[in-house]
Amino acid sequence: MKVARYLPFLQWLPEYNRSVCVSDALAAVIVTIMLIPQSLAYALLAGLPPQVGLYASILPLILYALFGTSRTLSVGPVAVIALMTAAALDGIAVPGSPEYLVGAILLAVMSGLILVVMGLLRLGFLANFLSHPVISGFITASGIVIAASQLKHILGVDADGHNLIELGRGLFGQRHAIHWPTVLMGVGTLAFLMLCRKRLKPLLKRFGAGERLADIVSKSAPILAVMVTTLVTWGLGLAQQGVKVVGHVPAGLPDLSLPSMDPGLWRELFVGALLISIVGFVESVSVGQTLAAKRRQHIDPDQELIGLGMANLGAGTSGGMPVTGGFSRSVVNFDAGAETPAAGAFTAVGIALATVTLTPAIAFLPKATLAAAIIVAVSTLIDLKALVRTWRYSAVDFVAMLATIVLTLTYSVEAGILAGVGLSVGLFMYRTSRPHSAVVGRVPGTEHFRNVQRHQVETHPRVAMLRVDESLYFANARFLEECVMDLVSRQPALQDVVLVCAAVNLIDASALESLEAINERLRDSGVRLHLTEVKGPVMDRLGKTDLLKDLSGRVFLSAYEAWEALTHETLVKAESKSVPLAVGP
Known part of the structure; x- marks a missing residue:
């Protein structure tokens, strides 16, 4: 064969x-x-x-x-x-x-x-x-x-x-x-x-x-x-x-010969x-x-x-x-x-x-x-x-x-x-160096998550779910850091950041270092970093590194699972402190 x-x-x-x-x-x-x-x-x-x-x-x-x-x-x-x-x-x-x-x-x-x-x-x-x-x-x-x-x-x-x-x-x-x-x-x-x-x-x-x-x-x-x-x-x-x-x-067929x-x-x-x-x-x-x-x-x-x-x-x-x-x-x-x-x-x-x-x-x-x-x-x-x-x-x-x-x-x-x-x-390098990303929220009554700027969705003041629509590599690693830190700076009450990785097919060594840096900087700010919808081949490579072991948060199977777990945790914490907390569109 x-x-x-x-x-x-x-x-x-x-x-x-x-x-x-x-x-x-x-x-x-x-x-x-x-x-x-x-x-x-x-x-x-x-x-x-x-x-x-x-x-x-x-x-x-x-x-x-x-x-x-x-x-x-x-x-x-x-x-x-x-x-x-x-x-x-x-x-x-x-x-x-x-x-x-x-x-x-x-x-x-x-x-x-x-x-x-x-x-x-x-x-x-x-x-x-x-x-x-x-x-x-x-x-x-x-x-x-x-x-x-x-x-x-x-x-x-x-x-x-x-x-x-x-x-x-x-x-x-x-x-x-x-x-x-x-x-x-x-x-x-x-x-x-x-x-x-x-x-x-x-x-x-x-x-x-x-x-x-x-x-x-x-x-x-x-x-x-x-x-x-x-x-x-x-x-x-x-x-x-x-x-x-x-x-x-x-007339006649060509002779076979070697080139110059x-x-x-x-x-x-x-x-x-x-x-x-x-x-x-x-x-x-x-x-x-x-x-x-x-x-x-x-x-x-x-x-x-x-x-x-x-x-x-x-x-x-x-x-x-x-x-x-x-x-x-x-x-x-x-x-x-x-x-x-x-x-x-x-x-x-x-x-x-x-x-x-x-x-x-x-x-x-x-x-x-x-x-x-x-x-x-x-x-x-x-x-x-x-x-x-x-x-x-x-x-x-x-x-x-x-x-x-x-x-x-x-x-x-x-x-x-x-x-x-x-x-x-x-131009490909330029486009992928500034990948499209969106803060997403839950479509009411469903397990679907959509861009908060395009749809009427549920969000949580202490949980931010950031969807990254591009593989992560050396050209856009720094951009991801800036995007995450800008998100945290605009939401002082934030306790959890979830990276939704459904569109991420690759995380190279440069992007890995950026994720490790993001994890450390968020930890220092009192914010946990979570990952969700990570594809199998990407998870296999991450499993060979220290990122998952040192991750301040968790790895969830789906965005809905992350939403349910984290919003429930914050609700329990709020009730234990007798502080009212609203979840709304």
Whole structure:
């Protein structure tokens, strides 16, 4: 069983049969048709030779089928990772040069190693530091930058840049060099693909096509665009008239090789490889979990790290670029009926056959067609409405999201995502350093306790029940001390303070010292400290300390138990002294 955890194919392979094989093979045919133009386009986006995209769609798919846990995830080049690859290599080598290719291959290998190590150490939780608003903002901004970067191919001009400002300046400077036949080709392809995305599926269903067939055909429109524009370019000799084409693509499968061992290059690319690894994993596992839930299946995030890491190692050792799970391809794979990861392996065979047999035709494929396919694909990533939704719900998350978008658009993808992560962690620390707390009282006639400022509840002048709505750790330990002592100073008659710990999942060493200090300071003031609703794991850790032994008060099972015991005690004391004491709202 332990071996099957690291080799997930051992779980589904014994049950593999002819019916499942047919379903996987049919899905693979459809995904192969879709993946060929995508692979070429994303290699172009990364500044790499087109065959690199094809190479990254062969061995990685086979390795993921062996080590991945998602049954329908389709691994390969994707737009965001291609953009991050180009950004990581910026300034290190000239796009298209042998040194640039060496860097891209090394990025794939380094990303693979990072992911495998993270998986073996079960560090999948680290991806949680990328909050959803940050990821959403990063993907939106990346989609805009990617679309802008492809306008040079639509216009037939040379304009470089890795952010919106540089790209805009470059395009404006080349406005006099616009190549109108290329514009006609690019805009025509773009319009066709947009029309197919929005109108083809309803049209097919109107003519009697089933939901599944109509969806698959509409998503396969890019392959038709590739075929038609390639034939037109070849037949009319448009390459000789200035329309830029992919050019010669070496036929045959890639050779296996080791990456560069230059220590300096490894150091320069480490941060880029780390960001590619984390962003790629977050995107991949999100898609995998979404599709798995539809079939009531389960994926293991830690094993997904290993599966994705092995895929990237396969890409790097076979001349490919960094890869991850693609949303659109995975959805098509799912809708086409793929039942096991073997569909990915079959897709790899289809890409391998295309690499061997179709490369002469690919030479006449216009770059404007690939650019149009990229723009249409990334248009689904742009979600500016998320800014409004986030602002309405949380101004703090909005700040992190906006900073990510602005820096990604105006500076670089690395700066954007690092700023987003930094702001998310910093704002989390700020929020939890001043945790919400409330003095609670008993809802009359019940065992429930609510905030005295929000509800009509019973309180006691000598008993204060303070609910802490956050785990206690070094960042908020001092705040808790101040909160308790302020409460005591405002109620001179106070004899008992009860900390209601229902929301406390952790008490670290710093918070423990603060609780000990609170206990001593309250004791010196003649006030007892009590705890209630302490969770089992927290109580287990406190049991190993002297806090419970030295506690001036008691530990109660529930807030109601504490209320009943302490109010009764004070009532008995008051009666013994013949002093009237009222309990009221």
